Amino acid sequence: AEEHCILCGLCTRVCEELVGVSAINVLGRGVEREVGTPYKEPSDDCVGCGSCALVCPTEAIKLAKNIFPTTAEDEREIENRFLDLGAGSKRxxxxxxxxxxxxxxxxxxxxxxxxxxxxxxxxxxxxxxxxxxxxxxxxxxxxxxxxxxxxxxxxxxxxxxxxxxxxxxxxxxxxxxxxxxxxxxxxxxxxxxxxxxxxxxxxxxxxxxxxxxxxxxxxxxxxxxxxxxxFDYEGLKEETRRRFGVDLDRAEKTQITKGKFIVTAADGEVFSCDVRELEGVxxxxxxxxxxxxxxxxxxxxxxxxxxxxxxxxxxxxxxxxxxxxxxxxxxxxxxxxxxxxxxxxAKLKKRNADRKFAEILEGLEV
Missing domain, CATH: 3.40.640 (Aspartate Aminotransferase; domain 2)
Structure with a gap:
């Protein structure tokens, strides 16, 4: 497959406008223009979702350094290299x-x-x-x-x-x-x-x-x-204050179990809510x-x-x-x-992500 970046901008747009992490941008000028990360350092923002690879028309983004798009093909390669595929294992x-x-x-x-x-x-x-x-x-x-x-x-x-x-x-x-x-x-x-x-x-x-x-x-x-x-730190802190009257910074413990977000306050009192109620943060x-x-x-x-x-x-x-x-x-x-x-x-998370990827592909067809 062709692996030269044509600077179409699809990868940077999907990363910023849809995924929302802005891990990559177009760097440099003239013949030195390229897609990469700020300061050309490994990205702490990239979640490896593979959205950029999904929209890249030349597969060049898969060769980019400092970001980590992981496709199904990449997963198979990593499994073969690192994981145990012997007789006792299951896939x-x-x-x-x-x-x-x-x-x-x-x-x-x-x-x-x-x-x-x-x-x-x-x-x-x-x-x-x-x-x-x-x-x-x-x-x-x-x-x-x-x-x-x-x-x-x-x-x-x-x-x-x-x-x-x-x-x-x-x-x-x-x-x-x-x-x-x-x-x-x-x-x-x-x-x-x-x-x-x-x-x-x-x-x-x-x-x-x-x-x-x-x-x-x-x-x-x-x-x-x-x-x-x-979760976003500031957002979660505001939610625990609003819902429970608890300062998250002073909480003794937080835990997610059986679909509940549980906060133990400094005095030992326990508060909880459905994790789904925290979708906004x-x-x-x-x-x-x-x-x-x-x-x-x-x-x-x-x-x-x-x-x-x-x-x-x-x-x-x-x-x-x-x-x-x-x-x-x-x-x-x-x-x-x-x-x-x-x-x-596991199936719920994959189903939700697949729905997001479908939206990206629909956008490409418009």
């Missing part, structure tokens, strides 16, 4: 590729919904599977930021779910460009920092898999989170994402499908299996994971 339309589905609760780490994300990270660090991890940590008030942690204490300080989108990709890219190239002398031997773990939502998982092409020497363990949508780009379960991660974790206090863990690769095998946990209940609950939400 499920809703769940993606997986070899095991477990309801689990950490035996050593206390955390939200069983603490399994923290437990997996601690096990990976202590067993030398990776030297550091890029995670999201709550900052001032309810705001959150991406940080690099290197030990169990750092992992525990970042535990708990944050329902905000934060600049993860630039932090990951920095860890790969800088931290991955640094070496520490320990015991007279050089120890590489090119082995890292990343905890992210489906859009961030897609970005990591695309970044891995540019850093073939890096070993990245990808822990994906279940995610239906994320969902971040731009989320409606165009069709992945609920982080299909391209080594191992995915979420609360849906497991008993209260447990995490659902989806093993997708040999890397993910090794990590789970090294983690101390207890299995949840006699019946394990209710797969139907996960499939229901």
């Amino acid at each position: 499920d339309e809703a769940l993606g590729v997986y070899s095991d589905l477990v309801a689990a609760k950490s035996s050593v780490v206390q955390g939200q919904d069983g603490g399994m994300v923290s437990a997996l990270l601690v096990a990976g660090l202590e067993n030398g599977f990776f030297d550091s991890a890029v995670v999201v940590q709550r900052g001032e008030g309810y705001k959150a930021e991406a940080v690099v942690v290197e030990d169990a204490a750092g992992v525990r300080s970042a535990s708990g779910t944050k329902y905000l989108r934060v600049p993860m990709v630039s932090k990951i890219a920095a860890a790969l460009k800088e931290g991955a190239l640094e070496e520490e002398e320990k015991g007279g031997k050089s120890k590489s920092k090119r082995r890292i773990a990343v905890v992210g939502t489906p859009c961030e998982v897609r970005a990591v898999r695309k970044l891995e092409r540019e850093f073939p020497g890096a070993e990245i363990t990808v822990l994906g989170l279940f995610c239906l949508e994320s 969902v971040r731009e780009g989320c409606p165009y994402c069709d992945d609920f379960v982080s299909r391209l991660a080594d191992i995915s974790v979420g609360s849906v499908g497991s008993p209260d206090g447990f995490s659902t863990v989806v093993v997708r690769s040999r890397v993910g299996k090794r990590l789970l095998d090294a983690t101390e946990f207890v299995r949840g209940g006699e019946f394990g994971v209710d797969k139907s609950e996960i499939v229901k939400l």
